Amino acid sequence: MSKELLALQVWPGKVLRVSTGDGDVHALVEDAGAAPDGIVVDSRVAYWTTMGTPTTDPDTPGEAGQDFSRRNGGVHAFPLDGGTPREVLPAGAITTGKQLTSDGAGTLYWGDREGHRISRVRTDGTGLTDLVVTPAGDGILGECVGVAVDPARGHLYWTQKGPAKGGQGRIFRTGLDMPPGENAENRSDVELLWSGLPEPIDLHLDGDWLYWTDRGAAPDGNTLNRAPVPAPGTHGRPPEILATGFAEAIGLAVDSEAGLAYVSDLGGHIRAVPLPDGPAAARTPWDVVTLPNPLTGLCLLP
Template sequence: MITHLNYKLIVLEARKRQIISINPNDYSTNILLQDQSGTPDGIVFNPNDQLFYWTNMGADFDAWDGYIQHCNLDGKDTGFTVKIGDTHTPKQIQLDQRTNYLYWCDREGMKIERCAIETGKVEFLLDTQDMYLDEEKENRHCVGIALDIQNNRIFWTMKGPPKSGTGRLLCAPFDFNDKQAVINSSQIKIVYDHLPEPIDLELDYKNDYLYWSDRGAEPDGNSLNRLQLSTLSNKEVVVRGFDETIGFTVDADHHLAFVADKMGHVYQANLQTKEKKVIFTSENGAFTGLIKVG
């Protein structure tokens, strides 16, 4: 039996441009921030300064009009961390809280990027536009990112065209303590390819898993997936039957996952029984990033 969960879920509502807080115990909700512009996508919380940071893909996915904003826990004191146009279409975002660096994938920009929170100056860690030149350009689009700081690696997804089955999960060595570090393209490893359409990533060190969402075609798409982190093997589809899966977060202690999809649903899934249920719906909504805070 699940005891009281001592955290909140924070989800981005991309179509309505809102940040929403969900209580996972009674599924009550509260709008933290609304009436935003562009298309918010990925979100992270920084315990060092008690601020949320989220990416925005901008209004035109073909233009350099992306940016990163921040606000406090009440949705107030908003500001820009990365200025409009300093990134293209930023997607999932992660934080190295030891160094106060933000890391994210830039989809149409075809890059993996980072910045120090204090400066907001964007650094390019990898340019993917010269990879897989004999394939569709969407195969060069980076989307999800995970920082394996314990093992000095970065993981990311390249989703491929919609429902194409050409998505990839990749990783490469990375020195997070080196302010001059970049991703060496010769050291990139394809962990899995021919995935339906992999999106966001999350690490579970406690149970030795790397999780990812997939919004591609069934039977293996629209799913939550995982593999064994230490061996990068034993891939499995954990839960199926979502509707354009995007953001998610894992509660390893209680064997739960919370999953958001682009059709306006937030689910709670039991990672042992594989059962799932909808805990929040936004009519005509579209959820992207989802994290837990607390």
């Protein structure tokens, strides 16, 4: 059965509505702000982050010449049943908004890459709180990107991608509740689950499986991966690579009912990937759509 995705076009910033059946695309929000990156739907409202406008080095072409360390990211909202966009957190409230997720009960969580933190806020813009802050001295190794929450078990997962194609990517877990007397800069409940990954980006938690995209170097990078959620106090098992050959894999949505994962990339593709043992397992991955501009965040419309 055909379903719909929301996808973010990073330049120029748009929220796109995409049919998984026929690849039909139309703009839900024509002006989504500067460099949108993470998107989620909660109670028929689409929420997304923006990275903000970078400082550009004219002598360094491409992404390497873009510096997002200025604090001009934000969190934004648009009601799916009609209305106008609004700001949950205005531009400048955060540094670089990356993947965004929800607990399904009115709280949003995101990675702030150059801000070196994982934060949350209620959908009405109140209660802005940092849950994890990595040391500034860690540099690019401390930049937080992907995020997933498990309200039932009280866990938060996130990625620190490390340098481009660097093989120093990591995935961590901590509690959704702060240990008494501790703070976001110094938590005793942080677990390192995976290390030495090419460059992990976005996460998706589905039951007892954690999925992630990786935009690092082949053969293990530019892939879709999954692994069982580790038991408390244990490290993750080596990931299973479900698909390869993406053009800088970023966004991720998993439809466990249909047995499909969807991955977006900076090459403008949204690819459907059959999951093992799912109803489409015998098929090879296919492109739902290919667009002329780079794509970042991705989510299924409920």
